[in-house]
Amino acid sequence: MNRTKILSVVAILFATSLGVSYIHPFGNPHAVTQQPREALLQDAAMPDAAKRVLINKCADCHSQATHWPVYSHLAPMSWLVERDIVVGRQHLNLTHWKELPSDKQEVLSAEIVQQAKKRSMPLPQYLLLHWDARLSESDVAALSSLTAGGATDVGGTHTGDAAQGKSLFERRCTGCHALDSDREGPHLRGAFGRKAGSVPGFSYSPALKNSGVNWNEATLERWLQDSDAMVPNSAMGFSVPKAQNRADLIAFLKSVK
Ligand code: HEC
Ligand code: HEC
Incomplete structure (x- = not known):
């Protein structure tokens, strides 16, 4: 193949990729209102250190304050990224944290701490491209503060209903x-x-x-x-x-x- 041929094949692949990236097989995460990153969790009632980890390491998939790198617009890469974001937001969408009932916040907090302790989040495919998003010991400790409550009253006799x-x-x-x-x-x-x-x-x-x-x-x-x-x-x-x-x-x- 000569150079022009190679160039035209590359051009066709690129154009096809851009073209099919308008298809969203897993749902379109761009369809919801995007939130500025600075506004995320702004007045949520949680320790600042935990907020910082969630904003820096989890928000791309778990909020509507996603940052979109160039490759995330090109199919088939865009489809993989979109799937993680659509599914990630279904499990936990930090943009709507404040509107959640406190029971729901408690359960999600416990799930966040579990995922963090097991180091099963952020997802491995994300860490490949965002190596600095791996959770450090101090990140895990910061997230653990989300469930540090424990019992507030013990003792006494309580008849259960x-x-x-x-x-x-x-x-x-x-x-x-x-x-x-x-x-x-x-x-x-x-x-x-x-x-x-x-x-x-x-x-x-x-x-x-x-x-x-x-x-x-x-x-x-x-x-x-x-x-x-x-x-x-x-x-x-x-x-x-x-x-x-x-x-x-x-x-x-x-x-x-
Ligand atoms: C690359 C996108 C991505 C990033 C970044 C990411 N997650 Fe997730 N998260 C997902 C997806 C997708 C799911 C759905 C479950 C699955 O596919 O494993 C999920 C599920 C979860 C769940 C629910 C687990 C369950 O069992 O229901 C929690 C909690 C969670 N993530 C916390 C976090 C935390 C905390 C961070 C940051 C430290 C984070 N995630 C970073 C994509 C992501
Ligand atoms: C964030 C997820 C999560 C929430 C919320 C949660 N649990 Fe659990 N629970 C677990 C896990 C995981 C285990 C297994 C723990 C282990 O293997 O160490 C467990 C174990 C248990 C066990 C021991 C069961 C056995 O077979 O030994 C009981 C009892 C229990 N939970 C009760 C409750 C009750 C009651 C609630 C609600 C007030 C609750 N849990 C809320 C995740 C949760």
Whole structure:
């Protein structure tokens, strides 16, 4: 092939790529209003250090303040990038953080901390091109502050109400758990009275699996107060600050056999 031929092949490929990049097989992430990066999480109630990590390392896929590099406009690369952004925003869209109910914010915070600790975010394909987006130890610590709440009141006697517990369960736990199927967390029907870490096929942390704990009122109370303090290196990363809420949840778990 002579040079003109090569050049024209390259030109045709480039034009085709630009042309087909107007097709969006995974949905068009440009279709929503874009937000200026400076405005993202501006008045969200979370520590500044956590905000900074989310803005610098997660916002491209998890907000409407995406930065678009040149290659992200060329198919087929654009399709891969768009898929990550469309799906990423479905799971977590920081542009709408403030509008989320506090239950939802709590569950997403716990998921953020889990993903960060496992280093499973940002996605590997993103790190190939944004090597500086890899999470450092201090980034993980900053994100962990999102769930550092723990129990705010302990002790006293609280009689649980299973009906209240059911509605709390639906708002706070179903982000990760279902009664009858394993999701990010194991199914919870029958958890009361069960040995910890014993659902076959669910991939528990070794810490919980080998904890020897049996689930009853007392152990569930401690688990929901602060799972990491009760079983160090376990992987739930979620807590319920109020004693009455914990009692209601436990009454509900006890009622679902
Ligand atoms: C390249 C795009 C991209 C980047 C950057 C990215 N994510 Fe994600 N994220 C995704 C996609 C896509 C999903 C959906 C699940 C999947 O495909 O693995 C997701 C899912 C999630 C979820 C939900 C997990 C679940 O099980 O539902 C959380 C939480 C999350 N990401 C947090 C983060 C955090 C924190 C950062 C920054 C440290 C980050 N992500 C950076 C694309 C991204
Ligand atoms: C962010 C996701 C997430 C949320 C939200 C969450 N959990 Fe979990 N939960 C997990 C994971 C993951 C495990 C397994 C932990 C391990 O392997 O160390 C777990 C384990 C458990 C266990 C132990 C089950 C067993 O088989 O040993 C109980 C009980 C439990 N969760 C109750 C709850 C309740 C009640 C709520 C709501 C108040 C809740 N969880 C909210 C992720 C979550």
